[in-house]
Amino acid sequence: MLLIHSLHKSYGNYEVLNIGSFRFDKAIYWIKGANGSGKSTFLKAIAGLIPFKGDVLLNQKISLKKNPAAYRAAVNHAPAEPAYPSFLKGEELVRYYMQTKGGNREQVDAIKSVLGIDHYLDNPCGSYSSGMLKKLSLLLAFMGNSKWIFLDEPFTTLDIATQQALQALIQNSTDKGFIITSHHNIPGEAITFKGIYGIQNKTLEIE
Numbered sequence: 001m002l003l004i005h006s007l008h009k010s011y012g013n014y015e016v017l018n019i020g021s022f023r024f025d026k027a028i029y030w031i032k033g034a035n036g037s038g039k040s041t042f043l044k045a046i047a048g049l050i051p052f053k054g055d056v057l058l059n060q061k062i063s064l065k066k067n068p069a070a071y072r073a074a075v076n077h078a079p080a081e082p083a084y085p086s087f088l089k090g091e092e093l094v095r096y097y098m099q100t101k102g103g104n105r106e107q108v109d110a111i112k113s114v115l116g117i118d119h120y121l122d123n124p125c126g127s128y129s130s131g132m133l134k135k136l137s138l139l140l141a142f143m144g145n146s147k148w149i150f151l152d153e154p155f156t157t158l159d160i161a162t163q164q165a166l167q168a169l170i171q172n173s174t175d176k177g178f179i180i181t182s183h184h185n186i187p188g189e190a191i192t193f194k195g196i197y198g199i200q201n202k203t204l205e206i207e
Contacts, residue, residue, distance in 0.1 A: 027194030082137035086126025101144030
């Protein structure tokens, strides 16, 4: 589970998030909200990518603030608009993630097959389309042995077939918890959500 304790995030004098206490059991969750509501900031915060006041506990024992390396090793994040150094090849990033996050070539090939990723990973990221970058970010997010995966607008820029394949991949990854943000509708029959929330008044509220 994930336990959020007094998560506060501001940019200068502008407060974006003020979440007192919240618990996510291992399941699939959907966070709705308009652009600018704080969805991406929330995911980046609980992924350990940006500083904030408060803490997040994984399984009641691994603190993001006190045990940052162990915490980050157990969570993966795919951004809404992925960007990588243009000179790096996708395959180089895959090998790096295998070293830092775990996983193996068999796992990588299985995820590539689901997402419909072909041989473009051998090319520099600067040559990728937005859809190709999105698929690469999703591949990296599903690699390794993470306990939680945070997906920010994962269905944008993907064709319908890949969206459906990703929905099945999420639904079938029963050993992980997911927090997904999307301002688009997600078919209710495709993914079974334990909770659907929105960010209102700088905090999480049930939809």
